[in-house]
Amino acid sequence: MPDRERIDSIRRDRDAFDAALLALGSRAKGKSASCPWHDDQDPSASILESADGAWRLHCHVCNRSGDVFDLREQGGGAPIADQLRALNDEPRRDRMSAPTPPMVFSTLTEITASLAGIGRIEDRFEYTNPATLVVGLVVYRIQPADGKKTFRQASPCAGGWRLEAPPKPWPLYNRARVLAAGRVVVVEGEKCVHALHSLGIVATTSPCGAGKAEHADWSPLSGKDVILWPDHDDPGAKHMADVQRMLDALPNPPRLSIVDPVTLGLAAKGDAADLILTFGGDRLQASNVVNEFIEDARPLGASGDVERLLEDAIAGRRKVIPWPWPMLTALSRSLLPGTVTVLCGDPGCGKSFFLLEAAAAWHSMGESVALLEMEEDRAYHLRRVLAQQAHKGALFDEAWTAGHPAEVRELFARHRSFLDEFGRKIFDCPKAMTMAEVATWVENRAAAGARLIIVDPLTAAITGEKSWSDDHNFMLRAKDAAKKFGASVLLAIHPKKGNKGRTLGLDDIAGGAAYQRLAQSILWLESHSVPKSVMIDGRHVEVNRSIAILKARNGPGHGARIGFSFEGHALRFAERGIIERSRVTSADSVRKHHGHSPWDDEDKFDPKARAGGDE
Structure with a gap:
């Protein structure tokens, strides 16, 4: 009988097992491998260590399994009984040495003959050393009669050839x-x-x-x-x-x-x-x-x-998607592919109206848009869209709607087709979503081809005990999706609690440092309860909103502020002009500048003025 100790030693030898698996052309990675016994398109076999330490391969599709001896037989080696008999015939001193290597063939002709039992040999590729003209590796491409093509490797050894790859590193072909x-x-x-x-x-x-x-x-x-x-x-x-x-x-x-x-x-x-x-x-x-x-x-x-960036820009593949407001576009250049923009503002300042108006404009331009509305359902936001498209803010008023049924129905009929088209771009939240779930939604929309992806407001998402970690992971995933698929991600975020109306600074954004560090652009929308009368081209104009550009990595407008009028009768924003202010040059200029009152008497608006931001 064969020496059981010797057999068990070989069955527990992982190197011998891997060599037999490799000789079969099996694709192995970690604990998975492609099955050598059937046409295995994707790895369906597991590499397992038995209780006795023996290594085995088990296929979950064809349900076959085997150890190193089974694999060697499958690869054209001797039947298992002959392998075990050969072990028993070895001198005792050899049994205590390293595991027995695969069978040695005198010539490649013998190897070719042994492989014929597997299938038809379609090709034989020789890896020749150009310095010595010695063949160091031969690869056989074999087509079994009833299965997928398979490969075997042969390499020279003392006394002839073995059905195994040579020692690593392996040579390149040709x-x-x-x-x-x-x-x-x-x-x-x-x-x-x-x-x-x-x-x-x-x-x-x-x-x-x-x-x-x-x-x-x-x-x-x-x-x-x-x-x-x-x-x-x-x-x-x-x-x-x-x-x-x-x-x-x-x-x-x-x-x-x-x-x-x-x-x-x-x-x-x-x-x-x-x-x-x-x-x-x-x-x-x-x-x-x-x-x-x-x-x-x-x-x-x-x-x-x-x-690639230059060629994409030349070909028009890399371009800034314009906001509906030209000055904001020119100063922020925020909507380049692969970017994240944060829009911050107090509750009630009009962020949702601002983003809905922009998204509807982009949709009308033919851009692919996706909006995740974290507060209220789709019908609620589409009613806002209808009011904006009809330039009729009263459509959002229940009493007025009840008193003007004919006009309401006429306006609805006029814009119904747009609501159907644009409504497909709006996603609401039947249940609360975690930050990880929102990140997955962003990734899926980007993969589906959305060019502009909006989350309003992100601060409605659920965070765990380590909210800073959730924020950081979300931003990394959002940036990666934007870069991978060439999208622009826009995130509506609230200020920190207790900061309403006090400051305009990066540190005042809810959610911590992840947003100010990882976003390419940060805009702050501010509402002014008392409209301010300012001079534009020598005439007085009232503004009740402003946008401060707190960060513009891709544009020249860092530190600039643009005046807007939010027109309640239409629920739309009208861009009025740029605030002109003297440059602040101190080291902490950004923080100081964003902390002072934006409505000093010397502030003026000039639509032609260059943005005077801090560097």
């Missing part, structure tokens, strides 16, 4: 051409390397597929122009992100760019080889199109980020 080329395309899989080579394009890949980039030696690409070409799926994108990290870490990192697989018009999982196949035998057309995609690859790295 190294001779890579070393001689100035520009190289990195793809996923040897098939894609050969497809690009047929067009005269030098390419390479790391062995063993996606998720193994860290195990390869990427130094042959140092200092070159490298184009990353991911497969059209999430694993392909993640793999190329790993490749980018490995290349960026080289002592002489290459200049990187990346092909966007979405632009290729391929189905899910499509790759470079699939694209070339679409041209049939027309190599000239294939070459022209593929080279055009390579030339248009998006630059990566620090300069690539800047170039």
